[in-house]
Amino acid sequence: MQTPSITLAHETPADHWEVEALYDLCFSPGRTALSSYRLREDVAPIADLCWTARDPDGVLSGVIRCWPCYVGDVPVVLLGPVAVHPTRQGEGIAGLLIYRVTQVARKAGWSRILLVGDLPYYSRFGFHPLSAVVMPPPTNPARVLGLALTQDAWAGIHGPVRKADDCISPR
Incomplete structure (x- = not known):
């Protein structure tokens, strides 16, 4: 599989409706x-x-978006959704987006990323099951996955995931 010539850029307000349409399509x-x-x-x-x-x-x-949230009192990046146009799936575009997010999050000082997804797909990026992290129902607990951006970042982290009230700082 060869990744096509793709340009990655921060999402802007001008992208909003086009991004929403892609999410709806996918x-x-x-x-x-x-x-x-x-x-x-x-x-x-x-x-x-x-x-x-x-x-x-x-x-x-x-496209990929990420949101702030908490696991207990610990700030976490909630990755997703990530979507690729159906005519472009299988070309590595999702991988490019996921790798970019993990690199930028690490440089920004975030320690951990959380998502709900399929382990066989996301394990290639380093995600693993988080049995001690509880997403709101009706989420299947086996689909709650995490990536440590610093060594042992998920060690001892447990409890319910809750939304952030405001912008939170990484740690």
Whole structure:
């Protein structure tokens, strides 16, 4: 698999409706009913961790957003959703977006990233199951995954995931 010529850029306000349309295409408009969206409601995404992927013609091929949240009192990045246009899936675009987010988050001082997803896919990026972290129901606990950006960042971290009230600082 060869990754196509793709340009990654921070998502801007001008990208908003195009990004929303891609999310609707990939996940359906009912996606906002998922429990992870309760953690995103009325919370601003982490701007430095929201990226678009465009092809050489400027067509939106993929997107990723990240949100602040807490596990107990510990600030965490909630990764997702990540979406790739159906005609571009299998080209490595999601991987480019995920790697970019992990690099930028690490440089910004974040220690851990959380997501709800399939372990066989996300394990290639270093994500592992978080049995002590509880997402709001009806999330399948086996799909709660974490990535440590610093050594042992998830050690001792447990409890319910809760939404951030305001922008939070990494640690």
